[in-house]
Amino acid sequence: MAVDLRISGGTVVTATDSFEADVAVDDGRIVAVGDAGSVPDAEETVDASGLLVMPGMIDPHVHIEDHFSVDTYETGTGAAALGGITTYIDFAWQAWVGELSQYEEEGTLLEGIEEKREKGERAVVDYSVHGAITREDPDVLEELADVVDAGVTSFKMFTAYEIGLGNGFMNRVLERIADLDAVGVFHTEDPSVCDELTDQFKREGKGDPEWYPQSRPDYAEAMAAEDAVRMAREAGAKYYGIHTSCRKSADVLESFREDGSKVRAETCTHYLALDDSIYGEVGNQAMIAPPIRKPDDNEAMFEHLRRGSLDVVSTDHCGYMLEGKQVDNWWESTFGANSLQVSLPVVHDEAVNKRGFSYPWLVRVMSTNVAQTFGLPGKGTLDPGTDADIVLFDPGETYTITAADNASAADFSIYEGREVTGRVKRTFVRGELVADDGDVVGEPGHGQFVERDLPDWEV
Ligand code: URP
Ligand code: ZN
Ligand code: ZN
Structure with missing residues (x-):
């Protein structure tokens, strides 16, 4: 059976590694990360060629x-x-x-x-x-x-x-x-x-x-x-x-x-x-x-x-x-x-x-x-079973920061006029697209309050 979403052809980055892989998402969670052949078919495929695929x-x-x-x-x-x-x-x-x-x-x-x-x-x-x-x-x-x-x-x-x-x-x-x-x-x-x-x-x-x-x-x-x-x-x-x-x-x-x-x-x-x-x-x-x-x-x-x-x-x-x-x-x-x-x-x-x-x-x-x-076990990774919070990032795109682009209500930026290389292309929260190439497309109300665990710190 087809899963909801497949992010295909990008470079997956985790806390320890980076490698070419596809990511499959179903019902708001990551279900597989692997070679194109090993990841299930999906109803929707997003082409991530040339992009980094990182945990949100x-x-x-x-x-x-x-x-x-x-x-x-x-x-x-x-x-x-x-x-x-x-x-x-x-x-x-x-x-x-x-x-x-x-x-x-x-x-x-x-x-x-x-x-x-x-x-x-x-x-x-x-x-x-x-x-x-x-x-x-x-x-x-x-x-x-x-x-x-x-x-x-x-x-x-x-x-x-x-x-x-x-x-x-x-x-x-x-x-x-x-x-x-x-x-x-x-x-x-x-x-x-x-x-x-x-x-x-x-x-x-x-x-x-x-x-x-x-x-x-x-x-x-x-x-x-x-x-x-x-x-x-x-x-x-x-x-x-x-x-x-x-x-x-x-x-x-x-x-x-x-x-x-x-x-x-x-x-x-x-x-x-x-x-x-x-x-x-x-x-x-x-x-x-x-x-x-x-x-x-x-x-x-x-x-x-x-x-x-x-x-x-x-x-x-x-x-x-x-x-x-x-x-x-x-x-x-x-x-x-x-x-x-x-x-x-x-x-x-x-x-x-x-x-x-x-x-x-x-x-x-x-x-x-x-x-x-801070005790958020379902977040911060691309491991199967965790929330499909994913950012697609173009490491090579250069742009100039300006407050005119702010989605924040604030009307200035201390980075105004700064040229940076690297740009967020798409953001997914629990499998839903919330930002698409500079536009906020997520519905208000999609975001959820996350109850946190007591964190386990290894000293
Ligand atoms: O100047 C700051 N940081 N304002 C926010 C309040 C705080 O201390 O974090
Ligand atoms: Zn403070
Ligand atoms: Zn503060």
Whole structure:
């Protein structure tokens, strides 16, 4: 009997290998990968000659439809589909009241998950959430087991902003996370160092965005990372370092990993592809925390990715509008920038084309490692039996990035005018075509909330 779909004549790339093969899909799952003769006939055949056939990319750090993003689940997942990203992990917030917040009253993590699941009814690609703990409220410790049961097995904590937690409370959360075998996800910047420098720059009138990186220095990121990762080790908890931006911080995390602790970490597309000269070029558009650093930090990210002491590349996608960036002083700007749609081509260009990283490496850091780190067993591979989340990628097509092509609601791109070689041609989510040569063709509602397992990390 014929299966639903066959992707024929492409180069299949897995986390360990690349080879010529056909891929057969039935009922949303991969059913066979092999020589043309060994793969069943299909009702529809897609010609993938000259293309790479990779597992859909998985982005574990995305902000959609909340105080950090004007994107809705429809626009955000549309951008993801065009970017070859078939699953992302957003944030479910423990509602808090404050300047940065859209909430009028405090809430629980379970309510935050429900809120995102309702918004996710318009999703085109699959999604999950991290629980984001925003208050030192002991009730959250009681809630964590129920949140894990709801399929949310990782928890983000911030050391900075108005939602920053103190070390004492983070330590209590880490003990609970260790009991549950869940994952602690950490935004680390020492708040007293960053706040003091920011106040000083305000007093001195240093509002030009070129001053911004000095207000949140690399050592402040490394200091907070060291505290958090040390507490995780003492508690026996899994630690995931989010948006690692600099050599000092990556070195700290690596040193704890060598000590045998359960440490993993990501960097983001912009810490690979951009350096601090961007603030002289696009000003507040590149206002992102931690800041975009020096060229040596870019190279440090590649060095750590090469030796596996950074595991993942994410986007930290925030769909903001230019309006929120066009302010007199950098500290009045919104923080974050969009990149879901362009991350794969940009990382491919920087890592594979310019630095000789392999295609299996690309699949590992943007897909397989993410699935393994965050408990998504049906994703991140092309193994028969797993979800048919597939991206067809033309490694030789050159194009110029422009915000005019954005499916994201955001109206600018920090990569505007950048020429990249490598383009997403087609994206399938559970066997359905969701992006076709630059058009979003997936139906809102096709994307599903994915309940995650507790991940098994081999240290
Ligand atoms: O500048 C950033 N990264 N904004 C989003 C919030 C966060 O800390 O990830
Ligand atoms: Zn963060
Ligand atoms: Zn973020």
